[in-house]
Amino acid sequence: MAGAEAREMISLAKVEKIYPPSQPALTGIDLKIARGEFVFVAGASGAGKSTLLKLLFAAEDPSRGSVIVNGRNLSSLSRRNVMEHRRRIGVIFQDYKLLRTRTALENVAFSLEVCGVRRQERLKRAFQMLSAVGLKERANAYPQTLSGGEQQRVAIARALLNTPDLILADEPTGNLDPDISNAIFNLLLEANRCGATVIIASHNLALIEELNRRTLVLDHGRIIGDFARPKG
Amino acid sequence: MEIPMEKLPEVQSELPPGILAEIWRDRSKLETIKASERLRYFVSEGVRSVIALPITSAVAIITIAASIFLLVGGAALLANIDDLITRAGSTLNVSVYLKDGVPDGEIKALETELKGQKDLQSVEFISKKAALASFRSSLGPRASVLTGLEDENPLPASFEIEVRGEGDGHEAAQALVASLRKHLIVADVVHGSEWLAQLERGLAVFRFVSSVVAIFVVGIVCFLVFSTTKLIMYARRDEIEIMQLVGAPTEFVRFPFLIGTAIQGFLGAALGVVGGYFAFALVRSYVHGSGAFGALEPAITFVSAPTLMLFIIGAVTFAVISGLTALQRFMDA
Numbered sequence: 001m002a003g004a005e006a007r008e009m010i011s012l013a014k015v016e017k018i019y020p021p022s023q024p025a026l027t028g029i030d031l032k033i034a035r036g037e038f039v040f041v042a043g044a045s046g047a048g049k050s051t052l053l054k055l056l057f058a059a060e061d062p063s064r065g066s067v068i069v070n071g072r073n074l075s076s077l078s079r080r081n082v083m084e085h086r087r088r089i090g091v092i093f094q095d096y097k098l099l100r101t102r103t104a105l106e107n108v109a110f111s112l113e114v115c116g117v118r119r120q121e122r123l124k125r126a127f128q129m130l131s132a133v134g135l136k137e138r139a140n141a142y143p144q145t146l147s148g149g150e151q152q153r154v155a156i157a158r159a160l161l162n163t164p165d166l167i168l169a170d171e172p173t174g175n176l177d178p179d180i181s182n183a184i185f186n187l188l189l190e191a192n193r194c195g196a197t198v199i200i201a202s203h204n205l206a207l208i209e210e211l212n213r214r215t216l217v218l219d220h221g222r223i224i225g226d227f228a229r230p231k232g
Numbered sequence: 233m234e235i236p237m238e239k240l241p242e243v244q245s246e247l248p249p250g251i252l253a254e255i256w257r258d259r260s261k262l263e264t265i266k267a268s269e270r271l272r273y274f275v276s277e278g279v280r281s282v283i284a285l286p287i288t289s290a291v292a293i294i295t296i297a298a299s300i301f302l303l304v305g306g307a308a309l310l311a312n313i314d315d316l317i318t319r320a321g322s323t324l325n326v327s328v329y330l331k332d333g334v335p336d337g338e339i340k341a342l343e344t345e346l347k348g349q350k351d352l353q354s355v356e357f358i359s360k361k362a363a364l365a366s367f368r369s370s371l372g373p374r375a376s377v378l379t380g381l382e383d384e385n386p387l388p389a390s391f392e393i394e395v396r397g398e399g400d401g402h403e404a405a406q407a408l409v410a411s412l413r414k415h416l417i418v419a420d421v422v423h424g425s426e427w428l429a430q431l432e433r434g435l436a437v438f439r440f441v442s443s444v445v446a447i448f449v450v451g452i453v454c455f456l457v458f459s460t461t462k463l464i465m466y467a468r469r470d471e472i473e474i475m476q477l478v479g480a481p482t483e484f485v486r487f488p489f490l491i492g493t494a495i496q497g498f499l500g501a502a503l504g505v506v507g508g509y510f511a512f513a514l515v516r517s518y519v520h521g522s523g524a525f526g527a528l529e530p531a532i533t534f535v536s537a538p539t540l541m542l543f544i545i546g547a548v549t550f551a552v553i554s555g556l557t558a559l560q561r562f563m564d565a
């Protein structure tokens with residue numbers, strides 16, 4: 001039993017999420033995701049994809065059921081431990097969540113900053129990562145002066161920089177053209193090869209089909225399909 | 233219009249092969265800052281947070297400055313009025329006018345007698361000549377109307393006596409006035425005993441009213457400072473929320489915020505004190521120039537240095553506490 005738990009990155013049992021006062025978002029979710037998996041979460045708008053991801057980094061609490069991530073039951077974590085848990089996760093937010101008082105480079109470096117990494121070192125690495133997403137020319141620009149797609153890439157660079165065990169990407173390519181989307185997916189695949197468990201919420205059915213990885217289909221807060229390899 | 237594919241940024245070719253593999257491999261080599269360097273980091277972050285939102289910071293600093301200005305100004309005003317009234321009440325002036333043509337010897341005898349009394353603060357003899365000279369100087373340029381009066385000076389010689397107003401000085405004064413009235417060489421005695429009694433009652437009322445006003449002002453100041461720190465909180469709340477989502481340790485959020493608020497509280501309080509001092513200097517030069525208070529001309533003292541320190545420390549402490557309260561409430565939500 002302990003061995004099985006250690007193998008699992010994520011384990012959700014009978015999870016239900018109702019936003020106050022009475023907006024149901026997830027119902028009867030039972031889900032296990034092993035370490036090192038690369039999983040898509042597909043579903044129409046409002047199906048509950050973002051809510052599912054939010055439960056995993058403790059941005060929302062489940063109304064019922066248990067959420068276990070990386071061996072920790074999230075409902076029993078203190079604030080300090082929630083923060084520590086989040087530092088081990090790279091989240092790419094649907095609305096980017098960049099700090100507007102910091103440059104692109106500083107935003108990327110921020111995920112190392114909260115881990116207490118020295119300034120020189122974190123900026124050096126952040127610059128490498130910013131180059132990897134094709135934004136080194138915009139390193140000193142503030143988020144407000146970046147396009148949506150550029151902000152998204154900054155958010156991705158930030159999420160990957162602290163080598164998280166788990167990457168949660170909410171529409172990571174929503175604002176990107178096909179070429180850059182491909183590059184970003186390649187980065188996420190590379191992170192996965194490095195050992196990170198990757199979960200991507202996406203509308204992009206063409207890409208989901210092309211990559212042919214495990215895909216969960218959500219509809220009205222329920223998992224209505226769990227395909228190991230959609231193309232068989 | 234179709235964009236030629238070659239023009240799109242070639243992200244993939246820009247990506248050094250295996251960059252993530254490299255970053256993942258080096259993850260344990262990351263050099264972290266020592267605990268001893270944390271404070272410097274928090275301070276620099278606190279300073280940065282103040283500079284990063286210049287308008288909010290300016291509004292906050294000015295609000296706190298205005299509050300402290302109000303407080304310092306009020307304190308200085310109350311202290312000076314209180315001082316003025318207290319000094320006015322602490323002495324009772326008695327003017328003893330002498331008959332004309334009294335021999336110097338008898339005047340000297342009375343002076344010696346008066347100076348021997350313990351309740352008298354000061355006894356000053358003003359000769360007919362001196363009385364005229366002081367009258368003349370009080371007339372200024374219009375003194376010419378007095379020409380020719382040197383020979384038949386109508387002003388009497390007098391003793392100006394200050395009686396201590398506290399304790400039984402009051403009754404002593406009454407007794408003194410009564411005995412002087414019967415003195416042979418005394419023409420008249422003028423004193424302000426009733427005025428003194430009224431003044432003492434007035435002083436009690438004034439002190440009560442001023443403490444009510446002081447409490448009221450302190451209340452307003454607290455409210456303003458509290459609202460200001462909430463303003464700082466709201467201006468930074470997206471940032472704080474993001475920091476929490478990325479998993480910043482609580483102290484990463486709290487300490488820079490605390491330091492930023494303290495900086496703004498200190499700058500605001502210092503500005504308010506300096507502003508208060510200049511306003512005070514202006515009032516003092518005006519009062520001294522006007523001579524409106526006559527013999528009672530107030531020394532006019534500013535709020536004492538320890539009191540000022542207390543204001544500044546109080547403002548900073550209160551700003552920090554109310555800032556942290558607002559922050560905590562937000563973080564718990």
Ligand SMILES: Nc1ncnc2c1ncn2[C@@H]1O[C@H](COP(=O)(O)OP(=O)(O)OP(=O)(O)O)[C@@H](O)[C@H]1O
Nearest residue numbers: 019023024025043044045046047048049050051052
């Ligand atoms: N904070 C909230 N308060 C109330 N209801 C919410 C909140 N967030 C989401 N919901 C509701 O929960 C449901 C699921 O929302 P969620 O954001 O998880 O959908 P999604 O699958 O991510 O959609 P999209 O593809 O548009 O991002 C929706 O009906 C939504 O209106």
Ligand SMILES: [Mg+2]
Nearest residue numbers: 049050094170
């Ligand atoms: Mg969503």
